[in-house]
Amino acid sequence: MSYAGDLEWINDYVGVPYVVNGRDRAGWDCWGLVLAVYRDRLALELPDWRRPEPFGLAAQIRAFGEAWHDVQGRARAQALETPEAFAVALVARDRWPHHVGVVVGRGVLHCAAVNAGTVYDPVRRFLKLYSGVSWWRWLH
Numbered sequence: 001m002s003y004a005g006d007l008e009w010i011n012d013y014v015g016v017p018y019v020v021n022g023r024d025r026a027g028w029d030c031w032g033l034v035l036a037v038y039r040d041r042l043a044l045e046l047p048d049w050r051r052p053e054p055f056g057l058a059a060q061i062r063a064f065g066e067a068w069h070d071v072q073g074r075a076r077a078q079a080l081e082t083p084e085a086f087a088v089a090l091v092a093r094d095r096w097p098h099h100v101g102v103v104v105g106r107g108v109l110h111c112a113a114v115n116a117g118t119v120y121d122p123v124r125r126f127l128k129l130y131s132g133v134s135w136w137r138w139l140h
Helices: 005-011 030-042 057-073 124-128
Strands: 077-080 088-093 096-104 107-113 119-121 133-138
Touching: 030 096, 030 107, 057 088, 119 124
Parallel strands: none
Antiparallel strands: 077 133, 088 096, 088 133, 096 107, 107 119
């Protein structure tokens, strides 16, 4: 699918493959996508963190959760009641964040999985795919 109008720019992101710890258009993980969108569209450099090796779901959730809790502790992100443009969509399981995306228009741009790569889902679909979603405004 190709997007037009105000969303045309997301065509540069949709379809980029999922790569663990990837940080460029050759492939990225969900945080790598957030970094790219914020850098390219908002001229903001967000802090980076990488998943520990050997890669495993428990290690991923723990590392990402610790990093995100550090962001909150430093007051670098503010919780929102509803999604807004360029908000970070944060998915948590048992208080531990494990997936992120970026709100664009009425949807969420996110790097879904190894087989799907970067996709754009309407907010309603994103909320059906993932439970424990919260919305965050990044503070400059």
